[in-house]
Amino acid sequence: MKVILYITIVAIALSLTVIVATWWWLHRPQHHLTWHQVNAMIAHHFPEVPQISVADLDTWFHDSHRKPPLLIDVRSRAEYAVSHLHNARWIDTLEHVSKAMAGVSHTESIVTYCSVGYRSSAYAQRLLRDGFTNVRDLKGSIFEWGNGGLPVYRHDRVVHHVHPYNRYWGLLLKRSLWAFSPAPTAETP
DSSP, rough: OOHHHHHHHHHHHHHHEEEEEEEHHSSSOOOOOOOHHHHHHHHHHHHTTTTOOOHHHHHHHHHHTSOOOOOEEEHHHHHHHHHTTTOEOOOOTTTTHHTTTOOOOSSSSSEEOSSSSSSHHHHHHHHHHTOOEEEEEEEHHHHHHHHHOOOOEETEEEOOBBBOOOGGGGGGGGGGBBBSSSSOOOOOO
């Protein structure tokens, strides 16, 4: 009788342990992506790529005594279609750098950007290795730019949307800015 009671108590304890563990697993805090993690990862993988902050780039754009940099958007064509920085040039990153950058001086001031800075840091590294000497990556890229309330454009018009890349990386972008495709405009039937 004592053995049956002991087995019953152990079975109940194990069942409760499984129930509590399952509840915890289903209700545990999910991993939240942070800018600190992203910036540390980019710095680790691309230590030789200089970064420029969103604030410093914005100041540069408003300095009439400095020629603005060539902005290179390395996101997908679909991301670029939703919005981009003013006068940014979309680059097909699968093209060889010499073809994509044909006609650009190797001393030209260039700022690359993407969604958060990883793809653009990789492209900035390619530019540096191909002999471009004045290249920086935009730290936080278009997500930080948009999060800061700075203007993004589509067809030379200010819009209020940014492609979030996907739902995971989009956690770093204000939800109110999310758009996976361009919003219809007055010219769109």
